[in-house]
Amino acid sequence: MNVKAYRYEENPLITPADVKPYHEGFEVIGAFNAGVARCGGEVLLLLRVAERPVSPDPGIVLAPVYNPVTKAVNLVELRRDDPQYDFSDPRVVRDVTDGAGFKYLTSLSYIRIARSQDGRRFTVDDRPAVYPSGPLETFGIEDPRVTQIGDTYYVYFSAVSPVGIGESMVSTKDFRSFAFHGMIFGPDNKDVLIFPEKVNGKYYALHRPTVMSSGKPEIWIAESENLLHWGNHKHLAGLREGMWDSGRIGGGAVPFRTEKGWLELYHGATREHRYCMGALLLDPDDPSKVIARSPRPILEPEAEYETNGFFGGVVFSCGALVDGDTVKMYYGAADSSMACAELSVREILESLEYF
Numbered sequence: 001m002n003v004k005a006y007r008y009e010e011n012p013l014i015t016p017a018d019v020k021p022y023h024e025g026f027e028v029i030g031a032f033n034a035g036v037a038r039c040g041g042e043v044l045l046l047l048r049v050a051e052r053p054v055s056p057d058p059g060i061v062l063a064p065v066y067n068p069v070t071k072a073v074n075l076v077e078l079r080r081d082d083p084q085y086d087f088s089d090p091r092v093v094r095d096v097t098d099g100a101g102f103k104y105l106t107s108l109s110y111i112r113i114a115r116s117q118d119g120r121r122f123t124v125d126d127r128p129a130v131y132p133s134g135p136l137e138t139f140g141i142e143d144p145r146v147t148q149i150g151d152t153y154y155v156y157f158s159a160v161s162p163v164g165i166g167e168s169m170v171s172t173k174d175f176r177s178f179a180f181h182g183m184i185f186g187p188d189n190k191d192v193l194i195f196p197e198k199v200n201g202k203y204y205a206l207h208r209p210t211v212m213s214s215g216k217p218e219i220w221i222a223e224s225e226n227l228l229h230w231g232n233h234k235h236l237a238g239l240r241e242g243m244w245d246s247g248r249i250g251g252g253a254v255p256f257r258t259e260k261g262w263l264e265l266y267h268g269a270t271r272e273h274r275y276c277m278g279a280l281l282l283d284p285d286d287p288s289k290v291i292a293r294s295p296r297p298i299l300e301p302e303a304e305y306e307t308n309g310f311f312g313g314v315v316f317s318c319g320a321l322v323d324g325d326t327v328k329m330y331y332g333a334a335d336s337s338m339a340c341a342e343l344s345v346r347e348i349l350e351s352l353e354y355f
Contacts, residue, residue: 036319309334
């Protein structure tokens with residue numbers, strides 16, 4: 001069966017035009033991929049805000065790099081006609097001479113909070129909530145997720161620097177002051193999701209190593225005694241040839257309990273970089289076991305704001321709120337804006353292919 005998705009009439013809820021740049025001489029090109037929390041009667045979106053320096057010369061790309069010593073953002077000038085660099089991907093600059101990943105990012109990302117009473121109309125804070133602060137974050141921090149355990153909210157995000165992409169974590173009780181806990185998954189790793197409660201005395205987290213030797217960008221699971229040190233890593237779910245998740249997969253929203261097990265809303269992309277959302281159902285007592293999986297997406301880029309944007313053809317969720325049978329899945333649209341769609345837990349469970 002198909003899962004019906006009700007997209008909010010207010011979509012997109014937040015666009016780059018709604019966010020004032022924090023850096024002088026920069027423009028906001030993305031307010032997207034937000035972690036989600038409820039706190040103090042409000043719905044909070046922890047936005048990934050991406051800001052790009054405005055170049056006065058169209059022949060020059062300015063790459064922003066945070067300096068943890070001076071706490072300033074330095075701009076590296078790169079000429080578009082320099083044969084050393086590849087500018088074909090608007091998100092990154094690649095050095096064609098070394099063959100290794102990207103050399104620079106074209107924007108700097110940080111976390112900024114948007115607040116709402118009804119989950120539909122948001123106001124964006126004037127200043128960042130979490131900003132790059134150390135040598136492992138010089139290219140920015142991206143794609144936050146939020147897990148609430150008791151009265152503490154754990155916020156974790158991709159920390160990007162020239163030495164790789166890892167996952168770092170902070171915690172807060174009020175989203176005004178934050179305690180820093182350092183990097184919990186080393187490079188290259190991202191798409192971490194921490195379960196909201198212990199299972200048989202252990203914390204669990206999903207993660208997505210980026211492998212360079214063998215293997216593919218797929219979902220793994222790990223366990224911990226203290227949320228900081230993770231081990232007993234296991235491969236959880238892989239790519240599926242010829243399907244909507246044949247190119248790469250990774251965790252999306254924080255898993256939540258249902259009557260049949262842990263439901264994880266994950267993202268999958270084709271080799272052509274079309275991103276959709278689907279679901280995994282994990283064993284309630286052993287989340288390292290997959291019970292069922294979506295044969296078809298539960299949400300795919302169809303609306304104009306999902307198909308057109310900074311990087312079109314993308315729906316990418318980092319958080320959801322569950323009210324009874326209703327999942328309010330907040331998601332980044334086209335690497336530009338935030339939107340929300342409501343789905344039925346029952347319909348998602350009935351749409352899965354059980355093993």
